[in-house]
Amino acid sequence: MAFLDIHHLEKSFGAMRVVKDFNLGIEKGEFVSFLGPSGCGKTTVLRMVAGFETPTSGAIRIDGQDVTATPANRRKIGMVFQAYALFPNLTVEQNIGFGLRVAGEGKAETGKRVAEMLELIGLPQLGSRYPFQLSGGQQQRVALARALAVRPQVLLLDEPLSALDAKIRISLREEIRRIQRDLGITTIFVTHDQEEALSMSDRVVVMHQGVADQVGTPFEIYNRPATRFVAQFVGTLNLLDADLMDAAAGHIRLGDVPVALNRTLPGRVGDRISLALRPETVALGRREHGNVVLAGHIAEVHFLGSVIRIRVTVAGQLVSLDTFNQPNRPPPAVGTPVEVSVSDRDLLVLAA
Amino acid sequence: MTGKRLWSWLAVVLGGLYFLLPLAGMVDFSLRMQRDGYSFGAYRIVLTDAQFQQTFGYSVGLALLTIVLGILIVVPTAYFVRLRFPGLRPIVEFITLLPLVIPPIVIVFGYIRIYNTSSVLPLTGSWWGTNILVLFGYAVLSLPYMYRSVDTGLRTIDIASLTEAAQSLGAGWARILAVVILPNVFVSVLSGAFLTFAIVIGEYVFAALLNVNSFGPYMVWMGGNRAYEPSALAVVAFAITWACMGLIQLFTRFSKFSTVRR
Numbered sequence A: 001m002a003f004l005d006i007h008h009l010e011k012s013f014g015a016m017r018v019v020k021d022f023n024l025g026i027e028k029g030e031f032v033s034f035l036g037p038s039g040c041g042k043t044t045v046l047r048m049v050a051g052f053e054t055p056t057s058g059a060i061r062i063d064g065q066d067v068t069a070t071p072a073n074r075r076k077i078g079m080v081f082q083a084y085a086l087f088p089n090l091t092v093e094q095n096i097g098f099g100l101r102v103a104g105e106g107k108a109e110t111g112k113r114v115a116e117m118l119e120l121i122g123l124p125q126l127g128s129r130y131p132f133q134l135s136g137g138q139q140q141r142v143a144l145a146r147a148l149a150v151r152p153q154v155l156l157l158d159e160p161l162s163a164l165d166a167k168i169r170i171s172l173r174e175e176i177r178r179i180q181r182d183l184g185i186t187t188i189f190v191t192h193d194q195e196e197a198l199s200m201s202d203r204v205v206v207m208h209q210g211v212a213d214q215v216g217t218p219f220e221i222y223n224r225p226a227t228r229f230v231a232q233f234v235g236t237l238n239l240l241d242a243d244l245m246d247a248a249a250g251h252i253r254l255g256d257v258p259v260a261l262n263r264t265l266p267g268r269v270g271d272r273i274s275l276a277l278r279p280e281t282v283a284l285g286r287r288e289h290g291n292v293v294l295a296g297h298i299a300e301v302h303f304l305g306s307v308i309r310i311r312v313t314v315a316g317q318l319v320s321l322d323t324f325n326q327p328n329r330p331p332p333a334v335g336t337p338v339e340v341s342v343s344d345r346d347l348l349v350l351a352a
Numbered sequence B: 001m002t003g004k005r006l007w008s009w010l011a012v013v014l015g016g017l018y019f020l021l022p023l024a025g026m027v028d029f030s031l032r033m034q035r036d037g038y039s040f041g042a043y044r045i046v047l048t049d050a051q052f053q054q055t056f057g058y059s060v061g062l063a064l065l066t067i068v069l070g071i072l073i074v075v076p077t078a079y080f081v082r083l084r085f086p087g088l089r090p091i092v093e094f095i096t097l098l099p100l101v102i103p104p105i106v107i108v109f110g111y112i113r114i115y116n117t118s119s120v121l122p123l124t125g126s127w128w129g130t131n132i133l134v135l136f137g138y139a140v141l142s143l144p145y146m147y148r149s150v151d152t153g154l155r156t157i158d159i160a161s162l163t164e165a166a167q168s169l170g171a172g173w174a175r176i177l178a179v180v181i182l183p184n185v186f187v188s189v190l191s192g193a194f195l196t197f198a199i200v201i202g203e204y205v206f207a208a209l210l211n212v213n214s215f216g217p218y219m220v221w222m223g224g225n226r227a228y229e230p231s232a233l234a235v236v237a238f239a240i241t242w243a244c245m246g247l248i249q250l251f252t253r254f255s256k257f258s259t260v261r262r
């Protein structure tokens, strides 16, 4: 059994089912992200693990022990909040030492541990400051240290970086990951930022309307999305309408253009299907790996710096593709007729 | 523009005179005990009067106990109402305002009816009982001020997150209230406490009808039997009240975390 085991978890507020049959096993030391749009129930699941909400049904087990009915203050769980929630009347040191004092640790032991934590978050000189004298990024580090000081079994972070600006967000997420690895602490990280989830996690849980749509490594989630929602929510995606011509042989038609996928497809002749492809799998011009070649013309060009995103009209539908900037080759002009190529393996078929 | 300014100033000056003239008259009168000019004679008599010292000391003690009781009642109530039963807030607020609507004399008669010597709980029959009754009555009188100021204080901190943070660190309710919530609303508690202090020091109706020797009845007795001393006493009482108000300002201004705005 996994270290943290969430078993058929359900939560309703009144008549509204907010979390539906949520199952997840997290191994010891694993870093798992909950990714999903606003209101999909990420926080609710996290709060049930923390003990702040009571599940309507289902069970939560930590290290083999059923904690479903255990009150929050006896669960040995560290929590980091979006709004930091540092105690304003206590200094940084007192904040970090709070949990140790509650646990009845001695002065010497507490002082030693607090110094250790301050070192870990890289703020050893700020111990005697009050929270309002710290920047947002520093406050969140202190909140992390406070949660970790008591050596919790599980660390929960609810959008800890959302209130920070972009630069700090990236440096702090790397730091959180480093600290998490160093301590080997089992962690759930809630975010609606896919880049955060993909870059930090061992595994990602993509949530949608209270359901875990897919659980997998960032690589799996991105390259093999299990549902249409996952495909659309994670990363940029081209979605093209197509008609199924021959399911067994893998023939479809994109508008008037026949395309051979060379694999057996689900469904029947005449079914409407969705073709999904990532912008980075589409190449401009004919390429040797691209055995599907489509003709069209340039509709839009967006210069993003290192990457140029180009939209090409193919069979009446827009396909986005990314190319790298090359200083000696300006991007093509709008209206230029072009060919795009893509490998049949990169064309995902989603049920429409 | 200048015309408008003139009128504003005039209004302020008039208002000021309205408050200050009687005060000035009272101070002047209290200093004229001796025929041949100003003296602090009346003050000397009042401040050295054993009765004054005894009743004033009693009232200060009572005021401090009222404040402690008020904090014990109001802080947890306001906290749980905000945290768990936000829907009840208007009702609780209304209840805490009742002491402003119901005259103290009605409350006292209620007490006397319920707790008289022939009742199930004859509190008025003993010294202890009477004092407890007065204490509880004063806590009721202080409710409107205590509740409002504590509730306002709670609004400036994110009590839900702070509570959950403390819970996840293992803290129980008593510790959360004492270590996390109370210190963060301390300035607000103080402002409620000083108002309570000022009320209790001068309270007359409860004290007179329950027959306790506090400062209020002493002032009234003084007023009925002496000429200059009551004015001196009134000035002293004013000074105490103003000192309380000043302390509120001071604490609010110089509180360590008053810069925290969440």
Ligand SMILES: Nc1ncnc2c1ncn2[C@@H]1O[C@H](COP(=O)(O)OP(=O)(O)OP(=O)(O)O)[C@@H](O)[C@H]1O
Pocket (backbone or CB within 6 Å): A013, A018, A036, A037, A038, A039, A040, A041, A042, A043, A044, A045, A192
């Ligand atoms: N205490 C509550 N009472 C009623 N409904 C609630 C309560 N808490 C959450 N909800 C509802 O449950 C749903 C899921 O909320 P939740 O906070 O878990 O979403 P989330 O995925 O964390 O969203 P976000 O990214 O915006 O934080 C929402 O529709 C919300 O309105």
Ligand SMILES: [Mg+2]
Pocket (backbone or CB within 6 Å): A042, A043, A044, A158
């Ligand atoms: Mg949330």
